[in-house]
Amino acid sequence: MSNASPTLGKLLRSLRDRKGWTLKQMSEHCGIPLSTLSKVEHDRLTLTYDKLLQLSRKLGLRMSELFAEEGEETAQTVTARRSVGDLDHAVRVETPNYDYFYLCTELRRKRMIPVITTIRAKSLEQFGELVRHAGEEYVYVLKGRVAVHTQFYDPMILEQGQSVYIDSNMGHAYLAGDGCEEAEVLGVMSSADEELMQSLLIIHEERKRAAEPVVAKPRRGVSGENKTARPRRKVG
Template structure:
């Protein structure tokens, strides 16, 4: 049987998962930024020879192990029965200049959907700053107030309570409180093939 050649991203992800490390924990061990590790794992970026040497030294593995071939069949997805009850009181809160995020059901790791309640305060693009980009897709439903949605390729749109929008998150976007309210509250659901989407989002908030 022919061996299946693993990509560098697959090898790094397998190594991280076998040690039960988050992207942030692996970043701390390797000195490579979380955003870079995430891109490498999803084959959107590679590492230079010097970085590969540093990675193998810090993780105490042979450099050749980063280019290993595998004759194992692709893993079969297992059936899971997870559940989590989320409230604003037990949410994981992240506060930024523009938003307050309340991440719901945060104890579940490697979720493909990230639900959160967001309080939006910024009222202009000058106040908000650069448009945000990240992997995946997202759905926004207005619970309270009024929001103005700015996106990279469309004219701004104003949404009232009970209205919603669905966008590709890699398109630049910003959610602003409407001119008729001091702040707005939305329910948002982000989704991505990235197993560590929540880590990536939190890191992005921190960088901002």
């Protein structure tokens, strides 16, 4: 039996086989071009977080179900599960202030969500509102210096090799410390909520949208604003 973790292409192909769909039918259901799906299935292309979210929503699946292998048992006393995580097979979420690499995403119903995060935000103004979500979390500093802000405690500084364990329901934020352009941490979020990963990805999406600048669109039909003059026809 192979111990290698399945690729996104293999998981997507397995999902399509379970549905009994052709590539064209899959494309019609999820709104992703057929050529893109074909490249993913042949491991020549991966999908961004936005596309994965689109896929799960269009197909009516939780994000975790996209990474489930066929034949997985829904309840087992001893699962003997194993997953080898690496950045090449991680689900990557990029925002202006952070890069997140979610590891071992092919496992369903995980009680722990491992993620490597690159932190660039240096102030609470950059970060925005403190984050809250279900469960608890552990964060270990791999590189740099991290300022930890929480709802009920004074800010603290974590140096490389130090860590913190907190209640995730408490508002919290991780920032790059003074003199540090960016920091890298390993975080492990834990919760009895099977939708934890989906909740985290939704938080990322909402914060990413909130950080996007609003571009005013020109109004049509107003003098001097993108209006093209048309010659009048003479009536007589």
